Amino acid sequence: AQKITQTQPGMFVQEKEAVTLDCTYDTSDQSYGLFWYKQPSSGEMIFLIYQGSYDEQNATEGRYSLNFQKARKSANLVISASQLGDSAMYFCALSGSARQLTFGSGTQLTVLP
Amino acid sequence: DAGVIQSPRHEVTEMGQEVTLRCKPISGHNSLFWYRQTMMRGLELLIYFNNNVPIDDSGMPEDRFSAKMPNASFSTLKIQPSEPRDSAVYFCASSFSGGGASGETQYFGPGTRLLVL
Numbered sequence: 747a748q749k750i751t752q753t754q755p756g757m758f759v760q761e762k763e764a765v766t767l768d769c770t771y772d773t774s775d776q777s778y779g780l781f782w783y784k785q786p787s788s789g790e791m792i793f794l795i796y797q798g799s800y801d802e803q804n805a806t807e808g809r810y811s812l813n814f815q816k817a818r819k820s821a822n823l824v825i826s827a828s829q830l831g832d833s834a835m836y837f838c839a840l841s842g843s844a845r846q847l848t849f850g851s852g853t854q855l856t857v858l859p
Numbered sequence: 860d861a862g863v864i865q866s867p868r869h870e871v872t873e874m875g876q877e878v879t880l881r882c883k884p885i886s887g888h889n890s891l892f893w894y895r896q897t898m899m900r901g902l903e904l905l906i907y908f909n910n911n912v913p914i915d916d917s918g919m920p921e922d923r924f925s926a927k928m929p930n931a932s933f934s935t936l937k938i939q940p941s942e943p944r945d946s947a948v949y950f951c952a953s954s955f956s957g958g959g960a961s962g963e964t965q966y967f968g969p970g971t972r973l974l975v976l
Contacts, residue, residue: 781964791950791967837902845890845956846915847965849902 748773750840752850759828760858766813767823767853769838775799778842780821782812785852786834794836797821828857861885863968865951871974877939880971883932884953892965893926893936894950902950908934909956941975948972 749772759765771780782794797805797812805812813822825832835854839847864883872878884891892907906916908928916926923942928934938945952965 779963783967789948789972790969791952793964793966796964841963844915845909845954845963846892846904846907847902851901 748775748778748840748842748844748848750838750848750850752838752853754853755851756854756856758856758858759825761830762827764824764826765828765855767825767836767838767855769821769823769850771819771821771838771840773840773842775842778840780812780814781839781841781847782810782821782823783837783839784832784834785837791837795823825855830857830859833857863951863953863966865949865968865971867971868969869972869974871976872941873976874942875940876975877937878941878945878973878975880936880938880949880951880973882934882936882951882968884934884951885966886932888953888955888966889931890954890956890963890965891928891934892952892954893934894952894967896948896950896970897946905936905949938973941973943975946973946975 751770778799780797784792795805795807795810797814809826811824833856835852837852838850866881890909893905896902904918906926911928926936948970950970951968954963954965
């Protein structure tokens with residue numbers, strides 16, 4: 747069975763500062779992938795970043811980076827230089843031998859001006 | 860390029876009516892997923908198709924739900940009869956399955972907001 751845990755229901759960050767959203771996972775698969783999605787208030791699910799379990803380097807995509815610590819089974823999302831438009835719900839998700847994604851409960855991020 | 864297309868975007872219906880949700884995946888993608896999002900249960904997979912064949916439908920709540928994928932560019936999710944507890948946002952997502960299951964990014968459609976009165 748696969749499980750994703752996001753322990754921060756809500757987070758606040760000041761505009762232009764960095765913020766880390768936590769994600770831990772559990773899987774028995776040797777090969778797996780970790781994803782982060784953003785869901786703004788408009789409701790769509792936007793893919794942000796992907797990390798493969800065998801990737802040695804942490805993934806980065808613009809202002810997003812994934813702090814992957816395999817031994818600790820964590821895949822935290824770091825957003826640098828927060829912008830007001832970053833206010834949204836953020837979901838961590840896991841895929842493995844079964845192709846479907848298992849989602850966490852999400853973290854509601856609010857960026858303060 | 861067009862993303863995943865879903866219709867309708869909003870649906871309000873009365874209990875007992877049939878509801879059909881539609882999805883057009885990204886061209887070239889060969890896997891299609893239907894998810895449901897509710898406040899109580901979060902995002903959960905209902906069913907997924909690979910090369911138009913249903914692979915895992917263990918998330919389909921009950922016999923009232925059915926899904927089809929008659930070709931690579933179209934899928935439907937049908938609820939008959941609908942009930943108030945089916946009210947949710949239904950997402951369709953697609954990906955390209957090249958063999959490496961763990962690295963296949965799923966791209967989501969805008970979702971269908973369903974309200975069953």
